Amino acid sequence: MKFIRSVTEVFGYSPFGALKQHAELCGKAIGLLQKQFEAYRRGEFDKVEKFRDEIDELEYKADLIKEEIRTNLTRSLLLPVDRHDLLHFLEVQDGIINYCEHVGHMVTFRRVKAPENIWREFEILLAKIMETVNKYEELVDHISRLIASSFTKREVEDAMFHVKEVEELEHECDLIQIGLYNLLFNAEGMDPLDIHLMVTWVSHLGEIANYTARAADRFRIMVLGRG
């Protein structure tokens, strides 16, 4: 509207809504990964590929959000957290969905045959990763309350408690991973190539959990690093 002078320009671009959206996409991608593994186990390979494409699409959306934040987060903005801390946090959070995409592709490379107990362990690992990332999304949700309260001690403590929870869940993921490595390297009668591919799956699934815990840590650094 012309012929209006106003102060609205003093309010700058806020990256926090976009950060939350980005975290939500990570959660969705892992949900799809779970479904992809189920489809694989049932032998529905057309579905496996469909899920891969859906994960790709989510990763692309996440990239767009990442670009939006990086484009708009200029040094002339006065934010309640350090700009570099925030960008670093975003970069690590982006790693979560990147690894989802990697796994989504690797699953489609080869039709492996593995005993039921190994599949069950994969199911358990994926469920645990899902739990970790869900917890992580809750952590990122804290950002709006942190800003609303302008980072009062109580809200910061609540958020920090959540960081610890994410880290504990990641540790549980590690343990399941170790178990899976053991099972895979000692599997009798499995095709070595199948074992090799599945081991790669495990490592990359582990990276999803790792990146989630690292992002939680970056979140902590960002929140505690203020002032």
Next chain:
Amino acid sequence: MDLLLALIIIAGLYMAWNIGANDAANSMATSYGSKALTLKQIVIIASILEFCGAVFFGKNVTHTIAKGIVPIDLLNEHLVVIGALAALLSAGFWITLATYYQLPISTSHSIVGAMLGFGLAAVSQNYLKLSDIHWDVMGKIVLSWIISPIFGAILAFFIFTLIRMFILARFDIDKVEHVFKYLQIGTACYMAFAHGSNDVANATGPIAAALGYMGQQMPVWIILLIGGLGISVGIATWGYRVIEMVGTRITELTPTRGFSAEFSTATTVLLASYFGMPISTTHTLVGSVIGVGLAGGLASVNLKIVRKIIASWLLTVPVAAGLAIALYTVMVVFL
């Protein structure tokens, strides 16, 4: 002569209307954004408070603009009337133009620049010596332009920090915001009053120079009444649209933040009115919002606006002065 005086009142009313139409929104928009008041209630309350501020507290700044910069006692009445008209017209024109291009300019800076232009034009025609211009007052005014946003920022920083430490840290955030929604009506009113007290002078200063202090001897309170009315009409005829627009866009300023920024702005502006300093309410509010941001109260503050405001200072005074010099010179020749 009577025609000139009528023109001055019309130009002054346009100025007052413009102030009401555009700048009054800064004070009450938050109450619209937080839905604490309806638009109709806001228009009524803002009109009344701007009017009261103007009539009861607008005298000192009016005095500064009327005779603080240009020593009108040294000039004959005819020249002062022409000068005041030239100042009002050039400031009014510049404000309209700058508003069209969305520049964050200040009406106060424009009228000060324009009055200075009038003085310089009188100097160029040898009616005054350059040293007759009250440069000391001019210096104080410019200093007050620099100090007011900084003072607003510091005050807002402290008020919000106190709210944060003693209220936000202890009570539920949503409940606190709910309570402040109503407390904020108070600070919005305070700001409307303060705004009226300072900015009315941008319209009434030149009128007072022409009609009040010179031969006509119209009492200053009547002039303030005219200015106050102009502002109120501005709010009612155009300002409500600005309030609506600004109100929906500044929801970032939640009640606790709005309270801090408005209280600081109003206090700064009222102090300036007391000292007779014509400052910019808008710039003071921007300073106060930045203060809240520095206290960690806002998700994002765009500091680019600081550069824009400084640029608008550097632009407004010479442009308004230049326009006034041109208009005055032309009018002296023909009228």
